[in-house]
Structures are given as C-alpha cells and as structure tokens.
Amino acid sequence: MNSTPTLLNRVLIALLGLVLIAVGALLMLLAAVPAVASWWHSWSPGVWNQVNQAFNATRFPGRGESWLWIVVALALLVLIGLMVAWVAQQGKGRANLLAFEYDPGEVPGDVRIGGGVAEQALKHALANRPDLAGATVTTYDVKGSPALKVRLLPRQGVAPHLLADEVYALVAALEQVVGKRIPVLIHIGAGARTRFSRAERVR
Amino acid sequence: MSRQMESQGPDMGRILHRETHSSRAVVATTAAVLVIALAAYGLLEAAVHAFGQPAWLIEPQVAAERLVALPAGISPLLLGAIGAVLAMFGLVFFLNGVLPGRRARHLVRGGGDAAGPAVVVDDEVIASSLARRARLAANVTPEQVTVVVSQRQVVVNVRPTSGVPVDHDAVLNAVQSELGGMALDPTPEVQVNVAPSGVIGA
Numbered sequence: 001m002n003s004t005p006t007l008l009n010r011v012l013i014a015l016l017g018l019v020l021i022a023v024g025a026l027l028m029l030l031a032a033v034p035a036v037a038s039w040w041h042s043w044s045p046g047v048w049n050q051v052n053q054a055f056n057a058t059r060f061p062g063r064g065e066s067w068l069w070i071v072v073a074l075a076l077l078v079l080i081g082l083m084v085a086w087v088a089q090q091g092k093g094r095a096n097l098l099a100f101e102y103d104p105g106e107v108p109g110d111v112r113i114g115g116g117v118a119e120q121a122l123k124h125a126l127a128n129r130p131d132l133a134g135a136t137v138t139t140y141d142v143k144g145s146p147a148l149k150v151r152l153l154p155r156q157g158v159a160p161h162l163l164a165d166e167v168y169a170l171v172a173a174l175e176q177v178v179g180k181r182i183p184v185l186i187h188i189g190a191g192a193r194t195r196f197s198r199a200e201r202v203r
Numbered sequence: 204m205s206r207q208m209e210s211q212g213p214d215m216g217r218i219l220h221r222e223t224h225s226s227r228a229v230v231a232t233t234a235a236v237l238v239i240a241l242a243a244y245g246l247l248e249a250a251v252h253a254f255g256q257p258a259w260l261i262e263p264q265v266a267a268e269r270l271v272a273l274p275a276g277i278s279p280l281l282l283g284a285i286g287a288v289l290a291m292f293g294l295v296f297f298l299n300g301v302l303p304g305r306r307a308r309h310l311v312r313g314g315g316d317a318a319g320p321a322v323v324v325d326d327e328v329i330a331s332s333l334a335r336r337a338r339l340a341a342n343v344t345p346e347q348v349t350v351v352v353s354q355r356q357v358v359v360n361v362r363p364t365s366g367v368p369v370d371h372d373a374v375l376n377a378v379q380s381e382l383g384g385m386a387l388d389p390t391p392e393v394q395v396n397v398a399p400s401g402v403i404g405a
Contacts, residue, residue: 001218002226009231014300016234020293027286031279044271051267069253076246083235083242090228142218157335160324161311161385168320184320185218188311190327 001140001149001185003093012086095141098148099180115139118148118174118182125170131158133193147183153191160188215321222323225304234296305354312386326352329385333378337361337395340377341369347402357382357391365401 029036055066099113119137126135134153139146148171154163164186171184248258269276309329311322330350337359338348351358359378363369375395382393 001222004221004226004228006221006224006226009227010300012300013227013230013234013296016238017293017295017297017300021290021297022293024286024288024290024293027289028283029286030274031283031286037274040273044273048267048271065253065255067253069249073246073249073253076242076249079242080239080246083239087232087235090226090232147218154328156331158328159332159381159384160322160328164311164320164322164324171320183215183218185215185222186320186322187222188322188324188328190325190331 001093001142001147002091003089003141004091005089008086008089093140093142095139095146098139098146098182099178101180113178115146115148118178121174121177122148122150122170126152126167131155131163134191142183145183147185149185149187151187151189153189153193163188219310219321219323223306223308223310225306227299227304230296230299307353309352309385309391310388312388324385324387329357329387332385333357333359333381336377336381337374340374342367343369352391355389355391357393359393359395360398361395362398363401365403367401369397371395371397 026036030040055068058066058068060067096115097112098115098118099111101111103109103111115138119139122137123135126132131154132152133155136151138149138151140149141147150167150171152163152167154160167186168184171182175182244260248260248263251258252263274282307326308323309326311324330352333352334345334348334350337350338345341348341361341363343361343364347362347364349360351360357378359374361369361374374397375393378393378395382391
C-alpha cells in the first residue's frame, strides 16, 4: 500500500545477485579449474596494464598522483548517494490529508480533513474489543488519492470474515461523517502479540 | 477480485497485489547497505590515494596486482570457499529479485457485496479460525488440532481422544462451511486427516 518501488527493488536486487554470482563463480573456477586460471593469466594483465597507463597518463603536472583518483572518489560518492536515495524510497507513502476539496458554499475556502480524524476515530472504536489484540489505522497516499489501511491483530480463533464485516461497518459510518468514499484496505494479520495470547472464548 | 475493486477506485487491484506480494524492502535495504559499505571503503582508499597519503588497508596497486596473479598467492581451498560464499549470497539476492515473492496471505471477498472492503488476511489467522471450528466439530482440545494453510490447500490434522471417535465428515463439513463464509481467493482445497491413534487423558 505504501509507495515502495517494488519493480526497482526487484531489478536492482537481481542485478546485484547476478554480479555476486559471477564474481563468486569466477573465484571458484580460478581455484578449481587450471584452464580458467591460464585464461585469467592471459587476459587480466592486459586489462591491468591499460588501467595503469590511464593512471600514468593523468598525473597532476609536477606531482606523482593521478587526478583519476578524484574522479573515482566522486563516482563512488554519487553511487553512495544513489543507494541512500534508494533506501529512502522504501516504505514511503504516508499521507496527512483524508479529504481536500473546494467548498462551493457561502464561505470562501477549501475543506481539508486530516488523516488523523479517521485514524483516531477508528482506533478508538476498535480499542476495547475483546477479540482484538491490537489495531492500527494509517492513511496512505496511493497515486495521489488518500486511502486508509486498517491493520487488525485478532486473537486466536477469531473468524476473519466476520471481523472484517464489522470493521467495515465502522468504516462506512466514518465515510458518512467525512462525506466521501474512502478506499479502505483491511489487513487482518498475526503477530507475536496474537501468537502468545490466549484464545478468544466468548465469540 | 477485479469486479469488486473497480467500484472502489482504479487502484484497488494494484493495492491488493502489493499487499499479497513482498515489497522486498528488507532485502533491498540490505543490498543498498552492502553497496554503500563497499563504496565507502573504495572512496576512502581513492581519496587517500588522491592526496598522496599511505593507504589505509591495502594499496590499490598491490590489490590489483594480487588479483591479476590470482590462483597463486592464496590457498585454493580458501579461494574456492570465498567464491562459494559470494555466489551463495548472490543466489539469495538473485532469487529474491526473480521469484514472485508471494506472501502467506489470502484475499477475503467478504459476503459477496460488491462495494465491500478490500480484505487481506494472513494465513495464520485463517488457520487459527479453522482450527477453532474443527476443534468444536470434533469435540477435542485445542492441542489436538493442527491446521496448515497454504496457497491452495488447507490440511487439518485431528488427533482424537482415545476411546472417543472423531467424525471425519463432520470436521470436513465444519471447515468447509467456515471456508465458504470466508470466500478466500485463491480458494484452497480442504484435506482432513484423523490420526489412527488417540491421545490419552485429553
């Protein structure tokens, strides 16, 4: 429901995996197969010489160091920045507003309803249920439109479809108050709190 | 699934797909941290070299020459082990990226009304609910019933109390009626196993 870039994650992870597999396989073959070792000896010194020449050709005038090192450092800095940006994309997508619309009434201005309204109201309504070990409500921004995610942690043995229907009745009441249809996702999950709690006997 | 979703908005099908499949956020963060660590080390050595200081761990030139000379200078066993470990981590990352990454969750279509909510349920919750129904139908204690829910199959194992027979069909009907109420997507098949030996003193 959040805007984690799942496709980008898959592509980058698979890419990294392929690189690691290639390096690992090369090392294993070098250790085990003499033919690969002789190929490596015929191929790698040439590459190394070219790289060496590039570094020698780019020395600072009057000093022994190559400015290529600074280029390498900058490239690595950019790579680190990209990686940090990638991590920052994970789990994003929380929203603050549940509804925002121009009010055509007599008073000029917009109407904005914060996501906290729904979150607090639903949380409060669900707080004292004996069949729930916990409930969280969050507002997400799904492609520009707000949506609610209700995460319920029922105790053991609770029928999920009945629970979902009851919670949706609450959401329908909330929709009447807000005056707008809100896309709602109800996620009924299990966690450590439900696993080690006693079964609900009353229902 | 899609019928119900269209009435709610254009993106509910996408949301449900994202909820029932792993986002790989943890693996992605691990991979990013790994790359950051390697790049930070490379950055350190490159910067140190650019300013003409002695290297921190190893001169890049020395490292490259060792790499070029590779099968020599290190025991083949160690080299092969390093390669195997790297390839194994690579395989983990690669499979994480390529496999569908389906989570142990089902969609609940909920009562059949088209405007209903989008509901995603963990398989564990389904299992505990079915176990409760099966336990009531078989009249045994909770410890005597185990339920395993997978994508397309529900396996209910019942160990009867010694001397009290368990009605196989009654358990099957109870579990199936509960599953019918849930209307799961994908719909799993039910299999009930009643153990031939009973539990004493339950």
